Structure formats: structure tokens, C-alpha cells
Amino acid sequence: xxxxxxxxxxxxxxxxxxxxxxxxxxxxxxxxxxxxxxxxxxxxxxxxxxxxxxxxxxxxxxxxxxxxxxxxxxxxxxxxxxxxxxxxxxxxxxxxxxxxxxxxxxxxxxxxxxxxxxxxxxxxxxxxxxxxxxxxxxxxxxxxxxxxxxxxxxxxxxxxxxxxxxxxxxxxxxxxxxxxxxxxxxxxxxxxxxxxxxxxxxxxxxxxxxxxxxxxxxxxxxxxxxxxxxxxxxxxxxxxxxxxxxxxxxxxxxxxxxxxxxxxxxxxxxxxxxxxxxxxxxxxxxxxxxxxxxxxxxxxxxxxxxxxxxxxxxxxxxxxxxxxxxxxxxxxxxxxxxxxxxxxxxxxxxxxxxxxxxxxxxxxxxxxxxxxxxxxxxxx
RNA sequence: GCGAGAGUGCCCGAGUGGAUCAAGGGAGCUGCCUGUAACACAGCCGCGCUUCGGCGCACGUAGGUUCGAAUCCUACCUCUCGCA
Numbered sequence: 444x445x446x447x448x449x450x451x452x453x454x455x456x457x458x459x460x461x462x463x464x465x466x467x468x469x470x471x472x473x474x475x476x477x478x479x480x481x482x483x484x485x486x487x488x489x490x491x492x493x494x495x496x497x498x499x500x501x502x503x504x505x506x507x508x509x510x511x512x513x514x515x516x517x518x519x520x521x522x523x524x525x526x527x528x529x530x531x532x533x534x535x536x537x538x539x540x541x542x543x544x545x546x547x548x549x550x551x552x553x554x555x556x557x558x559x560x561x562x563x564x565x566x567x568x569x570x571x572x573x574x575x576x577x578x579x580x581x582x583x584x585x586x587x588x589x590x591x592x593x594x595x596x597x598x599x600x601x602x603x604x605x606x607x608x609x610x611x612x613x614x615x616x617x618x619x620x621x622x623x624x625x626x627x628x629x630x631x632x633x634x635x636x637x638x639x640x641x642x643x644x645x646x647x648x649x650x651x652x653x654x655x656x657x658x659x660x661x662x663x664x665x666x667x668x669x670x671x672x673x674x675x676x677x678x679x680x681x682x683x684x685x686x687x688x689x690x691x692x693x694x695x696x697x698x699x700x701x702x703x704x705x706x707x708x709x710x711x712x713x714x715x716x717x718x719x720x721x722x723x724x725x726x727x728x729x730x731x732x733x734x735x736x737x738x739x740x741x742x743x744x745x746x747x748x749x750x751x752x753x754x755x756x757x758x759x760x761x762x763x764x765x766x767x768x769x770x771x772x773x774x775x776x777x778x779x780x781x782x783x784x785x786x787x788x789x790x791x792x793x794x795x796x797x798x799x800x801x802x803x804x805x806x807x808x809x810x811x812x813x814x815x816x817x818x819x820x821x822x823x
Numbered sequence: 824g825c826g827a828g829a830g831u832g833c834c835c836g837a838g839u840g841g842a843u844c845a846a847g848g849g850a851g852c853u854g855c856c857u858g859u860a861a862c863a864c865a866g867c868c869g870c871g872c873u874u875c876g877g878c879g880c881a882c883g884u885a886g887g888u889u890c891g892a893a894u895c896c897u898a899c900c901u902c903u904c905g906c907a
Binding site for chain 2: 464487524529549576656662666668687688690692693696715718787
């Protein structure tokens with residue numbers, strides 16, 4: 444079986460991999476053991492949120508991200524570029540982005556925060572992240588060309604500063620510590636412009652990173668995946684580098700991105716969908732044979748639908764998760780309708796299990812066409 | 824039993840004679856949700872008809888006054904507080 448593996452300080456990531464978003468240091472509604480038992484390999488956390496809540500000194504006092512969250516497998520930390528961008532896009536008075544970095548004061552916050560490329564890297568490393576992501580200057584596809592230009596220039600400059608800070612931090616580490624170093628990923632911006640995407644990707648490759656991410660909002664106004672842009676960007680980055688489709692988590696979109704060569708995914712969608720009662724269902728039990736991705740291979744189950752009131756079936760036939768092996772759709776619907784918190788946990792466990800199974804199925808589908816080889820991705 | 828007060832849509836609650844549909848919350852329902860969302864946002868939200876323009880019935884119940892009543896009057900029912 445061919446296996447593409449990312450070796451990290453806290454373990455390996457077998458690619459492709461989906462990492463649930465534990466933005467604030469927790470996958471909402473579930474505990475670390477739930478996440479682990481479902482087969483999740485790693486989590487994505489976010490410095491933008493964590494530096495505010497609970498704050499860096501508290502995180503350090505609690506033994507850093509892994510100890511704090513009771514999670515001893517890999518953690519990728521996001522730089523905060525996207526979140527700052529989203530915040531400021533929604534409310535221009537909430538912050539400002541300049542060449543120096545980002546200053547922001549979220550509503551309700553006591554003080555102003557600031558993030559620079561250097562600071563983002565310092566924080567991520569000090570928190571004990573396994574993969575550090577460069578601070579990027581995010582845009583929306585529909586933003587004007589001038590802004591895309593500016594975003595690309597800034598993202599490249601910031602990436603260089605992140606790399607410098609990253610190597611500086613590594614050098615300062617004591618030699619006696621024989622732990623594996625974290626990886627550093629850069630993010631390719633460029634909005635909807637092929638030339639800018641290429642320019643950004645090539646400049647980042649020149650600087651040299653362990654992996655790359657597709658940056659910017661990955662969907663168009665109608666919610667469709669920006670396939671052309673994603674495919675093109677992946678094609679510019681050599682195949683030996685893993686690529687992270689940041690924020691892509693809808694199963695269909697994950698499949699599409701995987702086929703383009705993306706192997707790392709993170710999103711709040713599967714867990715959020717779970718919380719609002721939108722559950723993922725396999726058309727056929729993935730444990731009973733290879734998944735045929737050609738047809739309608741999965742569907743949504745809306746737990747509130749009246750037709751489920753007396754359903755004694757599990758959410759997804761054959762699913763081996765705690766929720767499906769133990770509880771019926773009818774009971775889960777009841778839990779949701781009466782607002783019991785248990786629903787959030789059970790639903791989240793199921794959707795996360797679905798994503799793990801999806802990754803296994805994607806890996807199997809690759810094995811069916813690839814020549815067997817062991818391919819361990821090495822650091823630059 | 825006596826005295827005082829109160830009964831408004833699923834819940835809370837404004838409204839004390841008149842303009843269009845009983846204000847406004849909450850709950851509920853629909854939609855939205857992809858590197859922030861148990862949030863926020865948008866729509867619906869008394870009942871019955873409808874040729875989709877409307878029509879009829881609803882403010883504890885039943886009568887009454889009035890051109891017109893959730894609003895005023897009478898009786899009854901129910902609840903709350905106080906006194907026995």
C-alpha cells in the first residue's frame with residue numbers, strides 16, 4: 444500500500460488527511476478522546492483566536508496546546524491571516540492591515556492585538572505546533588485586481604519574513620533537544636488570477652517551504668469550488684510538496700481537491716454541520732468494499748425532517764462510529780428537538796468518522812491506480 | 824364566605840372607544856452556514872375559507888351599549904393576594 448506520510452513532532456499524518464478545526468483549542472462539543480477514537484489524525488488550531496482566548500501566557504502556563512487540549516497527536520496552527528481578513532472585511536473599523544502586519548480589536552475585546560509575520564511564527568512555535576503556517580494577506584476572489592496584486596506582494600514578503608523567523612527560532616533551540624522540528628507551510632494567494640497565482644507560488648517555492656496551502660476563499664459567490672484556480676495552483680507546486688486546501692471541507696469539494704492533488708484539508712464545516720443537524724450518509728457502507736466515487740456516493744440527512752421521527756435505523760448504514768452503533772435516527776432527532784447537548788457530541792462524532800472514512804476511501808482509490816511505493820515526504 | 828386585583832395569540836407582554844393586519848419580545852418553523860458560528864443574519868409565525876383580490880371568526884364565556892368594542896356595562900367562569 445503506498446503511503447504518503449508527513450513526519451511531525453507529535454506523530455505522522457498519513458495523507459490524505461482531514462483535520463477538524465479546533466479553532467479555540469477544542470473541537471466543539473467533543474473531548475479529545477472522542478476525536479481520537481474516531482480516527483482523527485490531527486487538529487487545526489488558530490493563533491488569531493488563541494492569542495486572545497485564553498492568551499499566550501495562559502497557554503504556556505497550561506503546558507502549550509497539546510497538553511492544554513489533552514491531544515498528543517499533530518496540531519497544525521493557522522497563522523490568523525484569514526481570520527483577521529474576515530474580521531476586517533466585515534467591520535473595517537475592527538482593524539487594519541499594513542506591510543508591517545495586522546492590528547485588530549475585535550468587538551468586545553479589551554485591547555488591541557497585533558500580528559506580524561514574525562510574531563505569528565513565534566506564537567505558533569511557542570505553542571508547540573507541528574505545522575506552522577505563514578501569515579498571509581487574504582483576499583476574496585471578487586476583490587479588485589489592485590488588491591490581489593497587493594495581497595500577493597505582501598504574502599510573498601511576509602512569507603520570507605516568516606521563513607527567516609522560523610529558522611532563527613530553530614537555531615535558538617537547544618541542541619540537546621532531539622525532537623523533530625515542526626514544518627513550515629506558506630500560502631499561495633492571487634485571487635482569481637492565474638498569473639498572480641503562478642507568480643505567488645513560484646516566489647514561495649524560491650524561498651522554500653515544507654508544504655503549501657491554497658489561500659483565499661476557495662468558493663465563488665454561488666458557493667461553487669474554484670476548480671480552475673485550485674487545479675492550476677496545485678500544478679505549479681511540484682508534486683513532492685504536500686498541499687493544504689485551507690478551509691475545504693464539504694465532502695464533494697474534498698474529493699475534487701484530492702483529485703487535483705491536494706492532500707491536507709481542514710474545515711469547520713463537518714463539525715458545524717453536525718451541530719445544526721446536517722449529517723453525512725454514505726450511499727454504501729465504506730467498510731464493505733471500495734467506494735465508487737462516480738455516482739452519488741453520499742448524501743445529507745437533515746435530522747429535523749419529520750420523516751425521521753420513528754426511524755429506528757442508524758444515520759449511515761454500516762457506520763462503525765459510537766453514534767451509529769448505539770443510537771437510532773429517531774432518538775437523535777428527539778435529542779436535537781429537545782435541545783439536549785448530547786446531540787452535538789453524537790452528531791459531531793458521526794460526521795468526523797465520516798471524514799475519516801472518506802480519507803481512507805480516497806487513499807484506497809489512489810492505491811488502486813498508483814504503483815506501490817513508500818513515499819515519506821521529507822523536510823526541505 | 825368577604826374584600827381587593829387580574830384574565831390578550833404556544834409563552835411573556837403592550838394596548839383603556841376608531842385609520843392597515845392586536846405593538847414588541849421569547850419559543851417555533853424555513854433559509855443560510857466550508858483556514859471564526861449552540862452565534863449572527865433573512866423570511867414566516869392566531870384560526871378557517873379563497874376564483875389569491877380578498878372574506879369570515881378570534882383578546883376568559885355569554886349577553887348588552889355604540890355608527891364603531893380587546894377597550895364601556897351586566898351576569899357567569901377561572902386565577903392571584905389579603906381576611907376569616
